[in-house]
Amino acid sequence: RQLGASADSRLPRFVQLFLDAADVAAVREFWVAALGYTRDRRAGVSDIHDPNGLNPVLVFQELDASETERRRQRNRIHFELAVPSDFAQTRLATTVAAGGRLLDESAGRWRLADPEGNELAIVSGPQPSMLDLTP
Numbered sequence: 785r786q787l788g789a790s791a792d793s794r795l796p797r798f799v800q801l802f803l804d805a806a807d808v809a810a811v812r813e814f815w816v817a818a819l820g821y822t823r824d825r826r827a828g829v830s831d832i833h834d835p836n837g838l839n840p841v842l843v844f845q846e847l848d849a850s851e852t853e854r855r856r857q858r859n860r861i862h863f864e865l866a867v868p869s870d871f872a873q874t875r876l877a878t879t880v881a882a883g884g885r886l887l888d889e890s891a892g893r894w895r896l897a898d899p900e901g902n903e904l905a906i907v908s909g910p911q912p913s914m915l916d917l918t919p
Contacts, residue, residue, distance in 0.1 A: 798840070798887075799840040799845050800831075800842070801840050801841070801843065802839055802844075803842060803843070803844055803845070803853075803902060804842050804844075804845050804846075804847040805814075805846065805873070805900055806846070806847045806848070806849040806900060807830065807846055807849075807900065808830050808844045808846050810883055810898075810899040810900075811829055811844060811845060811883075811898050811899055811900055811902070811909055812832060812844050812882050813882045813883060814879065814882045814883045814899060815832060815842055815897040815898065816832055816882070817878045817879050817881070817882030817884075818863075818865060818875070818878075818879040818882070818898075818904050818906075819834070819839075819842070819854060819863075820834075820835070821833055821835070821856045821866065822834075822835045822844065829885040830843070830844040830846075831843045831844070832844075836897050838917075852909070853865055856914075859919070860907060862902070862903035862904065863903070863904045863905070864904075864905045864907055865905070865906050865907065866907050866908070867906060867907070867908050868908065869892070869908045869909055871908070872892070872894075872908035873888060874908045875906055876894050876896075876906055879904070879906070881895055883898065883899045884896040884897065884898060884904070887903070892907060892908045892909040893905060893906070893907050893908075894906045
């Protein structure tokens, strides 16, 4: 407001992504490492969030491990994380150390899965600024 800016009431104000997990703790640690997010400190809350408050909150919902049919369904979304080239190997190593499994790789792109098979692609290289909205 000090800069004369105001929120556009037509845009979403709060976005959360929900991820089902039979082993919430293991899956959560993978995503904390992959995204550089912070754990919610409230008791009984498994959410993780961007420490800068710019990206969506990730909420983990416990899935009954006995629901084998539901667990077998293919993941319908995946995350893509763009990182600077000089940081890609560090982020990849940190994510694998937190329980990630490298599925495949190509020049500047690594596809991983968390402990329950949810996918993440780490992409490196020159990235256009997300703040530059000019056509």
